[in-house]
Amino acid sequence: MPIAILISSLSFSQEEASEINKKQYEKRVYTTASIVGKGEITIDGKIDEEAWNVVEWSSDYVEFEPDVGTAPTEQTKLKIAYDDKNLYVAFKCYEKDPSTIERRMGRRDDFPGDWVELNIDSYNDDRTGFSFTISASGVKGDEFVSNNGNNWDSSWNPIWYVDTQIDAEGWTAEMRIPLSQLRFGNNEEQVWGLQSTRRYFKNEERSLWQPVPANPPGWVSEFGELRGLIGLKPQKQLEIQPYTVAQLDTYEAETGNPYRDGSDTKLTGGLDAKIGVTNDLTVDLTINPDFGQVDADPGAIALDGFEIFFQERRPFFVENKNIFDYNFAGNQDNLFFSRRIGRTPQGSAYGEGAEFADDPINTTILGAAKLSGKTKDGWTLGILESVTANEYADFVDEEGNEDEVLVEPLTNYFVGRVQKDFNDRNSYIGGIFTATTRNMADNLQFLHSHAYSGGLDFQHNWKDRKYYVEGSSVISNVRGSAEAITNTQYSLTHLFQRVDASHVEVDPNKTSLTGTGGRFEIGKGSGGNWRYNFGGNWRSPELELNDLGFLRQADEIRQYANVRRFWNTPTSWFRQANIGLNQFTSFDFEGNYNRIQYEVNGYVNWKNNWWTEGGAAHKPRIFSNTVLRGGPRWRWSDENYFFLFAGTDGRKKFNMHVGHVNSWSQQQNFGLQRYVLRFFYQPLNTLSLSLITEYEQNPNKTQYVTERSFNGTPRYVLGKIDNESLSATLRVNYNINPNLTIQYYGQPFIFNAKYSNFNYVNNPIAEDLNDRVTWYDNNQISFEEGVYNVDEDKDGTTDYSFGDPNFSFVQFRSNLVVRWEYIPGSEIFLVWSQGITGIGDPNNNFNTIIDNQLLSQRPQNTFLIKATYRFVL
Known part of the structure; x- marks a missing residue:
C-alpha cells in the first residue's frame, strides 16, 4: 500500500486516540503488611494459608494493549505480603473457560503462553526495577530493568520460588522473593515502585495494575506505589558458586602435526561469587570463568574489511x-x-x-x-x-x-x-x-x-x-x-x-x-x-x-532527524500502527559532503494479529573514504532500496515470517537481494521448533580487489563480484519441566564469491560509472595458474599481477545442551558441540559445496559436563 494511502486511511482514528492519550491516570497505592506471627506461607500456588488474610486483594487492571485505557477481557487480582526475609506475592488470573489457558513451556526467560508479571522499583528512583514473570505452566522469567524501561537484562538470574495452579475460575500463582535478591535503602519505612502486567494469551492482550497511557514517557517512572514496608533490614547478599568442567574434543588427525592427533581432554574448575558490600552495592567475582555452553556466533563474511560486531x-x-x-x-x-x-x-x-x-x-x-x-x-x-x-x-x-x-x-x-x-x-x-x-x-x-x-x-x-x-x-x-x-x-x-x-x-x-x-x-x-x-x-x-x-x-560528522506517528487505538482492521520518516547526512573532518539518505518505514499489527512492516529509502549521494583502502575518496552510484516483512499470528502453534530486501543502484553499480523465511512450530506445550533461513545475493561491479603500481602510479584494481550466501538456523527446545530442558542449535553457513570483468579506478568521484573506472580488455589481462597478469600498455610485458580472488567459505556449528537446575541457582549442563569450517571451491554450486565441504568432512566434536552449586550464605 502506498504510504500516502496508508496515512490517509489511518487518520480517521486520530481524534479518538488523542483523547485517550490526554487521559491522566492517578498513581495507585498498594499497602502491604507483615505476616510475622501470623503463620507461614507455603509456595504451592493455592493461596489458602491464613497468613494471606493480613492483606487485601487489589484488582481493577486496565488494558494497555491493544486497546489502551479500556477494561480487559479477563480481570486479575494481586496480594503482596512480607516477613523479615521474603516478599510474598499472590495472583489470581480469572478465565471463564480454564480449558483455554495456554500452558506452553519454554526456557527460562522465554515468556510462553499465559503469564503474569511483577515489577518492583525498590530503589524508588523511577529508572530501575526488578521484574519477575511466571507463566501458567510454571516457567520463570526474571529481568533487571534500567534506563526507565529501555533496557531489560534477562541475564539476571536471582533465586526465587514460585508455583501455579489451575482452578475453576482460572489460574493462580504464588511467589516468594528473598529480600537478598533485591536492592533497597535502610529507611524505617520503605516506598517502592510497583507495577504488574498480565498477558491474556487468547486475545493477545496486556493489562496493567497501574494504568499507563499510550506512548508513555517511560516504564519505571509510571509505576504505582507499594507502601506498608516497615522495619525491613537490607539483606547483604553472599553467594558462592564453584563449578567444574570435564571436556573432550575429537577431530580429524593431521599427519605429522603433533597438535592435531585426533583428541584432547581437560579438566578445569573455577568460581563465581556475588557479595553484597552494602545493601545497594554488589560485587560479582569470577575466577577462571567457563563459557562452554554459550551459543556460537552466527556465520558472516565482511567484504568491506571492517570488523564484524557480535553480541556478547x-x-x-x-x-x-x-x-x-x-x-x-x-x-x-x-x-x-x-x-x-x-x-x-x-x-x-x-x-x-x-x-x-x-x-x-x-x-x-x-x-x-x-x-x-x-x-x-x-x-x-x-x-x-x-x-x-x-x-x-x-x-x-x-x-x-x-x-x-x-x-x-x-x-x-x-x-x-x-x-x-x-x-x-x-x-x-x-x-x-x-x-x-x-x-x-x-x-x-x-x-x-x-x-x-x-x-x-x-x-x-x-x-x-x-x-x-x-x-x-x-x-x-x-x-x-x-x-x-x-x-x-x-x-x-x-x-x-x-x-x-x-x-x-x-x-x-x-x-x-x-x-x-x-x-x-x-x-x-x-x-x-x-x-x-x-x-x-x-x-x-x-x-x-x-x-x-x-x-x-x-573521521565522521553526522546529522540526523527522525519523526514517527503512532495509531494506538484499535479499529475494525488493525490493532496498532505507526509510520516514520528518517533522514541523515554525513561529512568528514576535511568538510567533504559524503552522504545523504531519506527513509520512510512503517508497521501495522492487523486485527487478526498478523503484522506487516516495510520501508523504502533513497540515497542520492554516497561517497566513501574507505572503499579503496587508503586510496582516494570513492563515489558510489545513487541507490534506492525497499524492504517488506510480514508475519502470521505468533500465538498459533505454527506461525511464520517472510521478508525481502531489494536494493539497486544507478548503472547497476551494485545491488542486494535478500530473502528471509522464518518458521515457528510448537506441536506440544513442551516442544518448540524454529527454522530461520536466509539467502542473499550482493553483486557489485566495482568490488575492491587489490592495489598495484603501474609506472610509479597506484592502480586500484576492482572487479565485478557475484556473491551469494545461504544460512539456516535450527533451534529445538524440549522442556521436560521448567527446570529440566534440552536445547539444540544448529547453523550451516555458505558464502560463495566469483570475480570477473576486472577494472581499475580512473576518476574515483565521477558521476558516470564508465568515467569512474576503466575496464581491462581481453588483450590487457590474462589468467594463468591461479594468477591474473595485466599488460596495461599492451607492450607484450606484464606490468603487474594479482592472485585469483575467488573464494568459497563454509561453516557448520551446532550445540546440544541438557540443562538441569536441580535446586534454584545450581545447575548441571551436558553439552555436545560440533563444528566444521573450511574453504570450498567457488566454481561449485551450493549443492556440490554442501556435499563436498560440509557433509563429507569429519566435524570437530566437543563433549563437556559442567556442574555448579550455588551456596547462599
Whole structure:
C-alpha cells in the first residue's frame, strides 16, 4: 500500500486516540503488611494459608494493549505480603473457560503462553526495577530493568520460588522473593515502585495494575506505589558458586602435526561469587570463568574489511551490562565492548617460522570482578576489573624443534562508570573511564601498550518526561611504540594514508594518538501520537577505542532527524500502527559532503494479529573514504532500496515470517537481494521448533580487489563480484519441566564469491560509472595458474599481477545442551558441540559445496559436563 494511502486511511482514528492519550491516570497505592506471627506461607500456588488474610486483594487492571485505557477481557487480582526475609506475592488470573489457558513451556526467560508479571522499583528512583514473570505452566522469567524501561537484562538470574495452579475460575500463582535478591535503602519505612502486567494469551492482550497511557514517557517512572514496608533490614547478599568442567574434543588427525592427533581432554574448575558490600552495592567475582555452553556466533563474511560486531553472550559480562554501556554515536560504537576481554590472541606462532603451531582460540581470563549498584542518593556505580594471562602458542619449526612464543601479553582491563540522578529523577549526569594496560614484549610491539578513554553524558526530561535533551562526549588516548601507532594510522578505521586527504597524514614517529567524539540530541519521546528527535554526532580522525571498546570508523560528522506517528487505538482492521520518516547526512573532518539518505518505514499489527512492516529509502549521494583502502575518496552510484516483512499470528502453534530486501543502484553499480523465511512450530506445550533461513545475493561491479603500481602510479584494481550466501538456523527446545530442558542449535553457513570483468579506478568521484573506472580488455589481462597478469600498455610485458580472488567459505556449528537446575541457582549442563569450517571451491554450486565441504568432512566434536552449586550464605 502506498504510504500516502496508508496515512490517509489511518487518520480517521486520530481524534479518538488523542483523547485517550490526554487521559491522566492517578498513581495507585498498594499497602502491604507483615505476616510475622501470623503463620507461614507455603509456595504451592493455592493461596489458602491464613497468613494471606493480613492483606487485601487489589484488582481493577486496565488494558494497555491493544486497546489502551479500556477494561480487559479477563480481570486479575494481586496480594503482596512480607516477613523479615521474603516478599510474598499472590495472583489470581480469572478465565471463564480454564480449558483455554495456554500452558506452553519454554526456557527460562522465554515468556510462553499465559503469564503474569511483577515489577518492583525498590530503589524508588523511577529508572530501575526488578521484574519477575511466571507463566501458567510454571516457567520463570526474571529481568533487571534500567534506563526507565529501555533496557531489560534477562541475564539476571536471582533465586526465587514460585508455583501455579489451575482452578475453576482460572489460574493462580504464588511467589516468594528473598529480600537478598533485591536492592533497597535502610529507611524505617520503605516506598517502592510497583507495577504488574498480565498477558491474556487468547486475545493477545496486556493489562496493567497501574494504568499507563499510550506512548508513555517511560516504564519505571509510571509505576504505582507499594507502601506498608516497615522495619525491613537490607539483606547483604553472599553467594558462592564453584563449578567444574570435564571436556573432550575429537577431530580429524593431521599427519605429522603433533597438535592435531585426533583428541584432547581437560579438566578445569573455577568460581563465581556475588557479595553484597552494602545493601545497594554488589560485587560479582569470577575466577577462571567457563563459557562452554554459550551459543556460537552466527556465520558472516565482511567484504568491506571492517570488523564484524557480535553480541556478547558470556553470562558474567552480559549481567548488568547496561550499567557499563556507553554508546555515544549510534550503531555499535561504544567505549566498552566486553568481547575484547578474552579475545583471540593478536599474535601468532606462524610468524616465528613454525611448520606446525597450536595457536590458542581465546586468551585465558585469570579473573574478573565488578562492583555495581545504585545508592538511595541516586548514584549508579559500576567498576569492572579483569586480568588476562600471558598467552603462549606452541610450535614446531621445520627442523623439528619445539618451542613456544608469546601471542598475547598479560593485560589489565578497567572500566569505571558513574551516573547521578537529580531534579526529582528527571535528569542525570554521568561519566565513564576505561583503561587497557599491557605488559609488553619485544615480539608484540605492534600492540598498544596503554589505551585510555573517558566520557561525560547527560539527559534532561521536562513536561512530565514528554521532552528530552541528551548528549555525550568522548576522549581517547592510545600509546605504544612507533610501530604500533603507525599501524593504527594505517588501519581501516583511520586510513591516514589516504592520497587525497589534506587533513590527515601518517607520522611514523608518533607514539600516541588522541581523539574525541560525542553526540547531542533533542526530541519528544512520549505523549500524544507523535515522537521526533534531531541530533548529530562526531568521531575525530584520531579517535581510537578498539582496545576495550568498539569503533568501526573514525573521521565522521553526522546529522540526523527522525519523526514517527503512532495509531494506538484499535479499529475494525488493525490493532496498532505507526509510520516514520528518517533522514541523515554525513561529512568528514576535511568538510567533504559524503552522504545523504531519506527513509520512510512503517508497521501495522492487523486485527487478526498478523503484522506487516516495510520501508523504502533513497540515497542520492554516497561517497566513501574507505572503499579503496587508503586510496582516494570513492563515489558510489545513487541507490534506492525497499524492504517488506510480514508475519502470521505468533500465538498459533505454527506461525511464520517472510521478508525481502531489494536494493539497486544507478548503472547497476551494485545491488542486494535478500530473502528471509522464518518458521515457528510448537506441536506440544513442551516442544518448540524454529527454522530461520536466509539467502542473499550482493553483486557489485566495482568490488575492491587489490592495489598495484603501474609506472610509479597506484592502480586500484576492482572487479565485478557475484556473491551469494545461504544460512539456516535450527533451534529445538524440549522442556521436560521448567527446570529440566534440552536445547539444540544448529547453523550451516555458505558464502560463495566469483570475480570477473576486472577494472581499475580512473576518476574515483565521477558521476558516470564508465568515467569512474576503466575496464581491462581481453588483450590487457590474462589468467594463468591461479594468477591474473595485466599488460596495461599492451607492450607484450606484464606490468603487474594479482592472485585469483575467488573464494568459497563454509561453516557448520551446532550445540546440544541438557540443562538441569536441580535446586534454584545450581545447575548441571551436558553439552555436545560440533563444528566444521573450511574453504570450498567457488566454481561449485551450493549443492556440490554442501556435499563436498560440509557433509563429507569429519566435524570437530566437543563433549563437556559442567556442574555448579550455588551456596547462599
